Amino acid sequence: MSEGTARVAIVTGAARGIGAATALRLAQDGFAVAVLDLDEAAAKGTVESIEAAGGRALAVGADVSDAEQVEAAVSRIAAELGAPTVLVNNAGVIRDNMLFKMTDADWDLVMNVHLRGAFLMTRAVQKHMTEAKWGRIVNLSSTSALGNRGQANYSTAKAGLQGFTKTLAIELGKFGVTANAIAPGFIQTEMTKATAERMGIPFEDFVKGAAAQIPVARVGQPEDIAHLVSFFVSEGAGFVSGQVVYAAGGPKA
Ligand SMILES: NC(=O)c1ccc[n+]([C@@H]2O[C@H](COP(=O)([O-])OP(=O)(O)OC[C@H]3O[C@@H](n4cnc5c(N)ncnc54)[C@H](O)[C@@H]3O)[C@@H](O)[C@H]2O)c1
Numbered sequence: 095m096s097e098g099t100a101r102v103a104i105v106t107g108a109a110r111g112i113g114a115a116t117a118l119r120l121a122q123d124g125f126a127v128a129v130l131d132l133d134e135a136a137a138k139g140t141v142e143s144i145e146a147a148g149g150r151a152l153a154v155g156a157d158v159s160d161a162e163q164v165e166a167a168v169s170r171i172a173a174e175l176g177a178p179t180v181l182v183n184n185a186g187v188i189r190d191n192m193l194f195k196m197t198d199a200d201w202d203l204v205m206n207v208h209l210r211g212a213f214l215m216t217r218a219v220q221k222h223m224t225e226a227k228w229g230r231i232v233n234l235s236s237t238s239a240l241g242n243r244g245q246a247n248y249s250t251a252k253a254g255l256q257g258f259t260k261t262l263a264i265e266l267g268k269f270g271v272t273a274n275a276i277a278p279g280f281i282q283t284e285m286t287k288a289t290a291e292r293m294g295i296p297f298e299d300f301v302k303g304a305a306a307q308i309p310v311a312r313v314g315q316p317e318d319i320a321h322l323v324s325f326f327v328s329e330g331a332g333f334v335s336g337q338v339v340y341a342a343g344g345p346k347a
Pocket of ligand 1: 106109131158186187211236282
């Protein structure tokens, strides 16, 4: 599609990791991409990479858990790039701890970023999708949705996102909008690096240990998830909705 007619995608938490790889991939696929993250300066790095590869992108600083910032960000994106009809709710944080040590703040932050964030972003963007009678929503869940030691907050949020996804699929289907969730296993990013640090294990050893448990004998890379997002948002995927795909290098989390 030529400039001006390209569909517009928003990827949250796209300054780095899975979000950055997804933003790059969607730009390659022909979307104009809003690279949204807490820090606009960090998001600019992803925008530069997209532009260097010949794509079109906009860096947007916003906290997805803040309703006013979300409304302002989506309005700005609609004005500067065009009406967004693809939304990838990827922004995420971890605050791992065993239940007996988990603080109220650890619980609230994780719920707010993943659940409130996905809710606020989706509510703000859905009007553009329903007006266009076309849209694609992809939510980042996790294998942790099935339960994971030290992640009572995160696993709850990631399981919640699966229910959110299925309800969006039911409510928005008649407008040509699909909603799906991706539940990645171990992906090599700053997030898994932080987990290794917390556990006092060198990241390289942590990655090797994880790979040994994975049937395809390697950990995932951000591009593995970006590839699946690319499928879900594609024109041809319009009959696939309300699904959760576990992308974990094997059948088990
Ligand atoms: N890395 C993994 O193994 C893995 C596995 C399963 C699911 N996930 C999920 O995939 C997503 C991306 O993970 P990642 O590994 O790339 O993480 P990451 O920590 O590398 O990147 C997350 C990005 O989200 C941004 N962010 C955090 N809070 C935000 C907020 N309130 N508003 C806007 N942006 C915010 C951060 O600034 C950061 O750029 C997350 O939802 C994560 O839970 C990751």
